[in-house]
Amino acid sequence: MIKLTCIGHDTEFEINNIIHLFEPYMEGEYDLQSTLEGNEASAKLLKVGVVLYECTRQVEPADNEIKLKKNRKLVLKEAVYDVLYQLTGKQMPWGMLTGIRPTKIVHDYQKQGMSDKVLRARLKDVYRISDAKIDLMMEVAKAEEEILEKNQKDEISLYIGIPFCPTRCVYCSFTAYSLEAKRNQVESYLDALCKEITFIAEAKKDHPIRSLYIGGGTPTSLNEAQLERLLKHIKASFNLENVGEYTIEAGRPDTITREKLEIMKAMDVGRISINPQSMNQKTLDTIGRHHTVEDIIEVFNIARELGHDNINMDIILGLPGEGVVEVRHTLEELKKLGPENITVHTMAIKRASRLKEQQDDYQLAEATKIEQMLDISQRACRAMGLAPYYMYRQKNMLGNFENVGYAKPGYECVYNVEIMEESESIIAAGAGAITKMVYQNGERIDRIANVKSLEDYIGRIDEMIERKREGFEKYR
Ligand code: SF4
CATH class of the missing domain: 3.30.160 (Double Stranded RNA Binding Domain)
Known part of the structure; x- marks a missing residue:
């Protein structure tokens, strides 16, 4: 103290x-x-x-x-x-760096014309960052740069949020409503969301779209008819041929069906996430996921059979009860599946999560173990031909480490990099979604926020659209 x-x-x-x-x-x-x-x-x-x-x-x-x-x-x-x-x-691996975007420092110094040698020395001597983390920062910053330098003038990205999940994971702090409680509001939510999408498509019709990302919650919590309705509306609203990247975070395997995967394919979705978090059944039960390891493998194989050729899988290091052995097992199982992307998160104890409330009931790994797990996951991803391309940190992460996205060359998720580096505007639709209008190469960012509550979003959709209209006018 x-x-x-x-x-x-x-x-x-x-x-x-x-x-x-x-x-x-x-x-x-x-x-x-x-x-x-x-x-x-x-x-x-x-x-x-x-x-x-x-x-x-x-x-x-x-x-x-x-x-x-x-x-x-x-x-x-x-x-x-x-x-x-x-x-x-x-000595802290990230030294005295506490911000959430480590590579931003690299980009800032590089913009000032600092050489890599001087930059590395500064990161080590001033920020006290370890050599291993400096190597990671430099590698990720280079990969990000290759993506960001392709940004076109007036280009935007889009985010569409589906705030429903079948059940709430123990570590969750997102705007995610349990489907059991809110099932009868899904249709009204889609009515409001489609209205907002129509407005955005019209207001931004002259802007090329670099990436479109449907996240949540879990977008595949929608049933087949609802998912098809949403994706058809998106297809009718935007010229998808001009969208560089189209992702759906399918997320939890217990929400994914063959039919939903077929709908996504037919509606031109190019990239999906199937997020196991762990391939250990005991852990899945502990964190509140009502599905089996076999379910994960089955939906992954169906996705492949249907031609989904860009799949991301999220895992979390430091899940309750997990150690090095369990993480190694998860990575071995992922290797058998061979996804194009793996995103490795380090567990964060978020304020709004059940885990925070009941922290004493769970056994969580210490910093030294997390460090080992990070090392194992980095080696395993590299052995699968995946390289780190984006990275961020969160508050209250176990051991104060990092989240890293790995991808096969050419499969890096553009949206992930755009949202982290804030180099172009991201227009966001849905409850709790925050639009970020980026100007002057990221020097100025203005935010337009939608209300978080489901009921308010549905009931006040015209007001949300008006907010956007005013924001688009003001921040022109
Ligand atoms: S799937 Fe994601 S959004 Fe849904 S409850 Fe779990 S952590 Fe939260």
Whole structure:
């Protein structure tokens, strides 16, 4: 437990984030003083009034106030990181980086013309990032760059949200309603959603569409007729021949049927996700998934038989009760299936999840084990011919690690990269969906949010459309 006092600055939030990284490795009570005095930043760690460790750093000069502010923050964090490192002897794999988009730093420095050699040194010496994570960042940033440099002027991407799931997973914090409770509202939801899609198609008819992504919830929670209705409406609204990538996150295998896979194929969906999370039956039962491992294999094989040739599979490291053995098993099973994409998530304990409420009831892996699992999954994906192409981090991830998307060359998901790098506008439809209008190469981003509640979205759809209309006008 650390009591923080900030003197001469207001970087408390960022410094607290650094403290949280070290908390699992500390015992006892400490006082931490973080001080900015002129061009000197210092951190002092005390126990019952006695100074244990102390660090002082000089603020790098800058030619404008914004850069100078950034430099001050950086050294304040650096000094705190270093005293906590001295106390715990723990180097964090991501150093003092707490943001959710690690590759953004790489892109920013590269835009300033920094060479890879200088950039690597900066990531290591200033941010304290490990060599392995720097290698990963550089590789992913390069893959992202290859996708982003193909963005065309005025191009947009689309997101369509289906906020239903058969049951709620224990770790879920998304806008996802249990179908059991909301089944009788699905048709009204589709009425509203189709209305919003019609508006977007008309308003954005002159914009090329780089990627279209239907996510959720679980889009295949819709029954066959509902799914067909939605996909037919999309096909009638947009010229799909000009859509670069069309994905449905089919998601949970217990919602996927042969007929739904046929509908998706017939409606020109090019990429689907079949997300096992784990190939261990005991884990699937624990996390609240009402299907078997055999179901996953069966739907995957049907998808292949029907010609789905770009399939993603999500897995989660650190699921309750899972260790290295279980993760290895999951990856061996995926290898037999041979998907084009594997997305490896590290478990995050999200505030709105059941897992957070009942955390003490579940056995979760420690940071060192997660690190091993990440290493195993990276090796396994590479052995399957998949390379990392996008990456992000979340708050409260076990061990403070990362999520990484792997793909066979040419099968990288454009939408995933667009949403992470915020380099072009993403127009989003559905309950809780947030449209991001991107300008000036990502320098300015404006958001237009839809209401989250299902009932409000259905009842206030005209207002949501009006919000978009005004937003599109204003942010022209
Ligand atoms: S499938 Fe995804 S959205 Fe649905 S309950 Fe599980 S984690 Fe949440």
